[in-house]
Amino acid sequence: MAESSKKRRRTNTDDLPFKNKLKPDSAILQTLKDFSTSFSSSSSSSKTLTLQDLSLPFSCREVSDLSLSSVQSNIESLVLRIAHSILSGNGFAFDVPSRAATNQFYVPELDRIVLKDKSSLRPFANISTVRKSAITARILQLVHQLCNKGIHVTKRDLFYTDVKLFQDQIQSDMVLDDVSCMLGCTRSSLNVVAAEKGVVVGRLIFSDNGDMIDCTKMGMGGKAIPPNIDRVGDMQSDALFILLVEKDAAYMRLAEDRFYNRFPCIIVTAKGQPDVATRLFLKKMKMELKLPVLALVDSDPYGLKILSVYGCGSKNMSYDSANLTTPDIKWLGVRPSDLDKYKIPEQCRLPMTEQDIKTGKDMLEEDFVKKNPGWVEELTLMVKTKQKAEIQALSTFGFQYLSEVYLPLKLQQKDWL
């Protein structure tokens, strides 16, 4: 029944533009297989570089996953130092690594942003830092408590333990990042997680806290990506690639059309800017399954920005960029050149605002764009034409154009950068 209805749907869409260019699925599959195997062989041969392998002219700050007990003892020694300082009448101060833009550095060899080792003192007896140092002390205490009990809480939970002091969740979140940076551990090691945001669907089987999850059998919505990556394991897959989608709407279309059954793949979205959990999950998938990652984002500066966060990390979390970034993501679409190539009508394109154009021009200066000449070309085209388009612009040829024609054709032509 399902098969027949699918067939009918397909016959209806025969007149879609560029449909005739499509080779049979088997041919496309073959191209993909070749690509996938060549990719995995090349990636397995080259060892991933670390900071230590490079001899950079300055030292960098990187954090690692620490066990609960070591986090706890780190906090304890810090607190003891503070207590001694207070008792000797000297007040106290935290030495917090700076996460300002000036302290960030893009390392082209690693293809990610790293944090330099500049830090700033946060004394209690100073009017401009008193609040932050009080909050820092409080967060340290709360994390210590979590370590003692061995439980996880969300950032929201943490905020609500002392609303009066924190005033607003942004403040407690910021200090939480400071604390993990200060203690030299990842944020997940602090046992504080963010709410689930990302979802995954497709040819992937993994264990979540001991339960086996088959992502082909998760219905349309897919499986929510667990907030703490340490309970995820045993990944298996017969997919040929991972498809990273910016928007929930495009993800839904692909999931409903069961795109992953036609071309074996894993589809992931974080619904906009990716959270830590999704980034960790993507990294883990890529490392363990050795699959190429293709990205489907909007054709605007923010689409590329999201791509960059997956690729080389955000400035806010640069101290943990080693764990969070997934290098070598291919930009599949929607690219500015596609607008004309696929004859997307004018009414579906939007004019870029002043702000958009400024962001676009700024991004042309960014290292992670510059290292890829293809991206520079595309972004220059976008800034020149002053037009942007969302993934949904493809729906102008029918809601299923994305899954029926656009993506297959792109894959067939290996049209990624």
Place this chain on the structure above:
Amino acid sequence: MDSSESPTETKKTKSKTPRKNKETVLKQKSPAEFFAENKNIAGFDNPGKSLYTTVRELVENSLDSAESISELPVVEITIEEIKKSKFNSMIGLIDCERVDAELYDDYETEKAREKRLAKEARAQEIQAKNAALGKKVKETPASKGIRGRGEASFYRVICKDNGKGMPHDDIPNMFGRVLSGTKYGLKQTRGKFGLGAKMALIWSKMSTGLPIEISSSMRNQSYMSFCRLDIDIHKNIPHVHVHEKRENKERWRGAEIQVVIEGNWTTYRSKILHYMRQMAVITPYAQFLFKFVSDAPEKNVTIRFSRRTDVMPPVPLETKHHPSSVDLLLIKRLIAETSKQNLLQFLQHEFVNISKSHAERLIGEMGPDFSPKMALKSLTPQQLVRIHQLFRQAKFDDPNGHCLSPAGEYNLRLGIIKELHPDMVATYSGSAQVFEGHPFIVEAGVSIGGKNVKQGLNIFRFANRIPLLFEQGADVVTRTALKRINWSSYKINQLQDKIGIFVSIVSTKIPFKGTGKEYIGDDITEIASAVKYSIKQCCVQLKSKIVKKMQAREQQERKRNLSKYIPDATGAVYNVLKDMAETQLHASKKFRYGDDDGELLRKVYENLITKETLSEKLAKHVEQVDYEMALEYATQSGVSEEPRETIYIKPLETENKIIDLHSPFFVFRMFH
């Protein structure tokens, strides 16, 4: 506009002759008729605004009159409400009771009454509920009976001043003839069209039909002139009822004008009061007494705006035209009026910024047909056009601002302080600049805080020293203050602080926009940039004061702000310590910590060190830091507080070696 009511002849004929146009009669309209029909131009849009404009025209006339003889103005303005019955008796009309109620517009039908009663009952119910719940009961507006169209209210406006007065024989023409005035020269004046009291008279004629009453006495006059007159609108001539000389026992000098008009106090009350207040700001050397009198004593208002200074800005001088500001018509008029005979003298004496040599060069440039000695009367129209063209193209020095009379920084500042009582105020007076041949001066004041000031930007605009109250949105001052000033860079919070912005522009010709002459357009770059610069200068002055104040406040509150967080910080530290101490006890065999740390935890466990101990120590530290910071602040700011004056102290025990130099007025003593 209810101008259709005006019983003008033209109107009637117009409405009666339909489109058949049997014969188009060429009609002429007198200036008075024109203004009667287009009274909105002069600010008489509706009864309320007419009351407002009447007040302001009379007040401004009084100020001009007093200033013209360099007398500190004292102006008393009284608005007296006249009930309909009283009004009727004034004009000798007997009150008529309504017989056929349904004839009237405000007749309440049965259905409407039911609706209204139901609504009132509901409102009462809600109010009772609120009262029962102890909520603040909002004063529900007393249900007003529906106000009919015919329900007009009338006011007698009396304005009394200590000005120059008017010559006895000129009074009828000064009031009864529109567009005849004493203020038509090229100089900075308050009046807008030279309409002033005449427009009020036209309005009184239109709305009440009552005449205007003028009493006046001039210096060295033994009598007092009294005149009661109205205006013949069609002929634009005064219609005098009484014109006599009366005894002036008190040797009073000045003028008093009484006019009865239709108005609306309820809706224009705040505008009129704002006007008076702003007038008091810009003319702090004047004394105003404003009174509103009615039958209901609770509605009465009496406000005295007292004089705060006797420094008066100089009387604006009449000036000559700047060559780049004249048009063809004006050149012709100047030629007709001048006493000069030849072209050279005309150019040299009838314009500013043309010297003799300059005039000669100009004449040389005009062409071979022109010569310096040629008679003015012989100039052909073509030649006049040539002169005009050259005036447009040639470069002239800018006119200086000597003919202008700005309020002055001192007066502006005083006015702001007097009326607003702000916490801080800064003023700035720009130099004269030029727009299309007319000099202008922008003065600005910015105040922070004060009484009766709303949060956010409060803009006070003045043009030629009169307040502008209407059409604020499009005005150059409003636009500049809202869009082009980055308040936060001066440490001023645009939304929270009570900011008063005062901008006064004076010019021989204010480039008003719109018919009402109520605002200055935002499209004149010269004025816009001058306004912006002046406001910025004030802000720069304020910024240093604000920063100092903020620092001082920080000094005072530092300790409190630091101490506030002591419990949070020490609580967090202590709780961790306590947890550690307890865990250590359970794992007592293992020695996890160093000597110092172990000792510390033991003390925590034995309650020798508690949260309070930590808090005390931290508080001590805070105190010490606060003391050090205060000391540092004092050493830094104490020195630069005020410039020191050198003083010389006479030695106590040395012999006085002095030489006295005597003059009739003073003694000059020299010490060795």
